[in-house]
Amino acid sequence: MQRYFINKNQIINNTIKIKDNDYHHIKNVMRMKIDDEVIACDQEKSYLCKIISVDDYVNLEIINTLDDNAELLNNVTIAHGLVRREKTEEVIRRLVELGCHKYIPVLMNRSVVRHTNDKQERYMKIIKEASEQSERQKLMEINEIISYKELLALTIHFDLVLFCHTINRQEINLKKVMQSFTGHNILVIIGPEGGFSDNEVKEIMKTKAQLVSLGRRILRTETAPLYVMSILAYEVENEG
Amino acid sequence: MQRYFINKNQIINNTIKIKDNDYHHIKNVMRMKIDDEVIACDQEKSYLCKIISVDDYVNLEIINTLDDNAELLNNVTIAHGLVRREKTEEVIRRLVELGCHKYIPVLMNRSVVRHTNDKQERYMKIIKEASEQSERQKLMEINEIISYKELLALTIHFDLVLFCHTINRQEINLKKVMQSFTGHNILVIIGPEGGFSDNEVKEIMKTKAQLVSLGRRILRTETAPLYVMSILAYEVENEG
Numbered sequence: 034m035q036r037y038f039i040n041k042n043q044i045i046n047n048t049i050k051i052k053d054n055d056y057h058h059i060k061n062v063m064r065m066k067i068d069d070e071v072i073a074c075d076q077e078k079s080y081l082c083k084i085i086s087v088d089d090y091v092n093l094e095i096i097n098t099l100d101d102n103a104e105l106l107n108n109v110t111i112a113h114g115l116v117r118r119e120k121t122e123e124v125i126r127r128l129v130e131l132g133c134h135k136y137i138p139v140l141m142n143r144s145v146v147r148h149t150n151d152k153q154e155r156y157m158k159i160i161k162e163a164s165e166q167s168e169r170q171k172l173m174e175i176n177e178i179i180s181y182k183e184l185l186a187l188t189i190h191f192d193l194v195l196f197c198h199t200i201n202r203q204e205i206n207l208k209k210v211m212q213s214f215t216g217h218n219i220l221v222i223i224g225p226e227g228g229f230s231d232n233e234v235k236e237i238m239k240t241k242a243q244l245v246s247l248g249r250r251i252l253r254t255e256t257a258p259l260y261v262m263s264i265l266a267y268e269v270e271n272e273g
Numbered sequence: 274m275q276r277y278f279i280n281k282n283q284i285i286n287n288t289i290k291i292k293d294n295d296y297h298h299i300k301n302v303m304r305m306k307i308d309d310e311v312i313a314c315d316q317e318k319s320y321l322c323k324i325i326s327v328d329d330y331v332n333l334e335i336i337n338t339l340d341d342n343a344e345l346l347n348n349v350t351i352a353h354g355l356v357r358r359e360k361t362e363e364v365i366r367r368l369v370e371l372g373c374h375k376y377i378p379v380l381m382n383r384s385v386v387r388h389t390n391d392k393q394e395r396y397m398k399i400i401k402e403a404s405e406q407s408e409r410q411k412l413m414e415i416n417e418i419i420s421y422k423e424l425l426a427l428t429i430h431f432d433l434v435l436f437c438h439t440i441n442r443q444e445i446n447l448k449k450v451m452q453s454f455t456g457h458n459i460l461v462i463i464g465p466e467g468g469f470s471d472n473e474v475k476e477i478m479k480t481k482a483q484l485v486s487l488g489r490r491i492l493r494t495e496t497a498p499l500y501v502m503s504i505l506a507y508e509v510e511n512e513g
Contacts, residue, residue: 103490131492167492271448
């Protein structure tokens with residue numbers, strides 16, 4: 034069933050007023066009629082609704098609150114070396130599907146692009162669409178671009194920090210790390226195309242970050258986040 | 274180091290003759306010189322080589338056989354409902370990185386495209402490039418398009434067949450399946466955009482296929498293979 038994200042303040046007396054893009058989508062794209070059903074999501078709960086009228090708004094009546102939950106129990110944040118806009122778009126779209134909580138683009142030494150934060154609106158549109166399609170209850174957050182120094186300072190706020198980098202195969206087996214993990218917030222750090230600089234590696238190893246391996250093959254910078262996020266979702270959702 | 278796939282018959286008396294695209298790549302793209310080193314791979318072994326001369330061929334001398342191994346211990350074959358060419362290209366590129374053994378496009382009831390096998394050459398080029406970049410020793414195989422009936426007949430040749438589909442959450446936890454698996458050949462079956470038809474589900478459930486869940490969120494048809502392949506690579510490569 035079609036799913037739309039709303040703000041809590043759109044709910045008044047058991048009805049929901051839909052406007053703008055979602056209004057257009059319901060009325061002109063989906064061509065829905067009175068009594069057709071949709072799901073509205075306020076990022077906490079999902080509501081099964083039916084369309085009761087269409088005027089300047091599409092007006093929904095809440096039939097009942099749904100018991101669905103597609104969110105991961107743990108919050109996974111992916112900090113990713115800044116890459117090209119098209120790659121960023123693909124990565125965030127798939128990370129939404131895989132249950133990621135937050136994406137942080139980080140300006141690293143070997144980031145070959147220097148784009149700014151002017152794409153945030155477009156990214157939010159992709160996140161909203163992917164969240165509706167994958168039937169999530171929450172929108173993945175996307176951070177503004179931060180510096181590596183700011184990333185280092187963030188590490189203390191997480192229960193587990195995974196630094197994905199291969200140095201002479203001295204890294205730790207990711208499965209061993211996950212088997213002993215009991216916390217809630219996970220930060221995953223992935224480099225840009227050229228990987229991390231020596232100095233970046235040195236600096237991160239002074240923090241609580243753990244060096245982990247992403248398998249025996251060299252993954253592209255846009256594949257690595259999907260690999261890690263798949264595994265974390267799998268480990269969190271499947272009891273052994 | 275730059276890596277090139279060769280045929281065994283290119284190795285004669287400890288030297289290797291490189292021609293065509295790889296000749297062009299070494300000479301004109303990488304602008305390599307005499308004594309520069311490259312890795313040559315015959316899909317069984319990898320050889321560290323140096324360039325000894327350039328005439329009609331780039332002539333390599335084998336310095337030594339390398340002990341690298343980026344291949345998974347298990348063979349994972351992904352059978353995927355036929356999707357658009359651009360999606361197929363993206364999926365095969367990432368599956369190579371993630372260690373997949375073979376990709377089989379399958380014409381299913383809800384496949385919206387009907388393209389033919391004329392893209393095989395282009396797909397092989399992508400596979401070769403992705404294998405060199407991810408430092409694999411073997412090229413992922415790509416099958417010609419087969420019918421669903423042919424797919425059903427193939428299932429008996431595998432030790433484990435995973436049918437990725439959600440029916441009222443009655444599917445089996447993938448982790449439980451992997452924990453008890455001791456075989457070698459795994460077949461993963463993933464639907465096209467619209468999923469499997471009722472009849473396809475009915476037919477596959479008569480085979481040895483096991484119904485498994487890909488997590489709580491709805492994955493796009495091009496994300497699902499990456500999720501499963503990530504997890505299988507992770508399970509195979511990491512001892513608990």
